[in-house]
Each structure stands twice: as structure tokens, then as C-alpha cells.
Amino acid sequence: MQAAIDFEQLIAAVGDAIVISDASGAITLWNPAAERMFGFTQSEAIGQSLDLIIPQRLRGRHWDGYHKTMASGQTRYGNKVLRVPAAHKDGRALSIAFTVALLHSPQQAVTGIVAVIRDETSRFNEERNLSKRLAELEATSSA
Template sequence: MNTNIDCQALIAAVGDAIIASDASGAITLWNAGAERMFGYTESEALGRSLDLITPERLRQRHWDGYHKAMDTGTTKYGNDLLRVPATHKDGRSMSIAFTVAMLFTPEGAVSAVVAVIRDETQRFQDERALRKRLAELEGLAAADH
């Protein structure tokens, strides 16, 4: 294993958003990708709740899952991609996809959760437009028969 990698430089250079939060859900890491994606600077995000980017209607569900992961130390989203809505600083809705890594203290307690996030808003909108067009075409085909 190459231990000469500068992890801070890696986190800063990655194009995807990398966000870490502590056991209470306070943001402890916010890279340049997160700044570009969500519109908040690092200083605006650090120490704030993940509610910063979680749509209000989904917050209870988010926190239920978050606290369960904190309690159990496990998440199915370490390997499985989770696709959910998010909110940009300017209030617009976004579609994001991410995986999660759980970090632990030497004693085995969860110390942080790290998410690697990609903005899939354009892909989601394109797929929705294709589904709508397909439904329209299927409706026309059914009307012809």
C-alpha cells in the first residue's frame, strides 16, 4: 500500500462532493466538490447539520436512517448507491447519488460518516423527459389500434 498519498490533497482534488459528519450529524468535512455542487462554502457548512442539504420533507426519514446507522455501525449504502433529492443553497431541488463510509474509533464506536456524492440532476431530468415522451408515444400507438 502506498502511504505517500496526501489525503487532504486527494479530498480537495476529487470532482465529486465529499462530506463527513460526526455522530450527531454535524458536518466536519466539506470539500471543494461539495462547494461547487451545493453552493455553500466550507466555512458556511462546517459545524452545521446535514439539514443544510436535506429537503425538509425528507428530514425525518433521513435522521431515522442516520441514527440507525450510528447505533448499529452499519449501512447498506457502503456498496449500494443511494439516489435521493437534495437542496442547493439557492433553494433549487437537486438529484444526488452517493455511497457512505462509516469511520470508527479504536474502541469500535462510530466516529464519522463520509459520503461521496455525485450530482445526477441532469440525468434525472433527462430520464424523466424520456419516460414522458415514451408514454406519449405509447398513447399514440394505442390510439392507432
């Protein structure tokens, strides 16, 4: 027999950030992994706009897609892993990978979005450095 799942415990224990935002884009859930990743405490994040972690230059595009998703009830990303820049509380840039899922009311209206997020900054920087080094080696060998 399967025991009941304690979802609060699950959300607190997961190593990936879990962020839920409502239809307007206000944060309604911010787990401990999100605190570690982005630097904002739960009390600093809850009720704030997702702009908290979206770099200024990407906000227009983000909100266009967000509002389109809320209106249509569909995300064009499905189960795809998205990779985008994000912002830490201290101002440094992060490279994150995440999946999204829509949340619905009993009447099937979209009420919000849940994102499960992983920090891939180290991997992104390693790949960028390897690409740079490879370009240098190719330039040297063709000279």
C-alpha cells in the same frame, strides 16, 4: 516505492463531493466539489447539520436511519449507490447519487459517516423527459 498520499490534496482534487458528518450529524469535512455542488462554502457548511442539504420532507426519514446507523454501527446500504433528492443553497432541487462509509474510533465505535456524492440532476431530468415522451408516444400509437 509508493510515495505517501497527501489526503488533504486528494480530497480537494476529487471531482465528487466528499462530506463527512460526526455522530450527531454535524458536518466536519466539506470539500471544494461539495461547495460547487451545493453552493455552500466550507465555512458555511462546517459545523452545520446535514439538514443544510436535505429537503425538508425527507429529514424525518433521514434522521431515523442516521441515528439507527450510529447506534447499531451498521448501515443497511453497504456499498450500494443511493439516489435521493437534495437541496442547493439557492433552493433548487438536486438529484444526487452517493455511497456512504462508516468511520470508526480506534475502539471501533462509530464516529461519523463519509459520503461521496455525485450530482445526477441532468441525467435524472433527461430520463424523466424520455419516460414522459415514451408515454406520450405509447398513448398516441394506441389511440
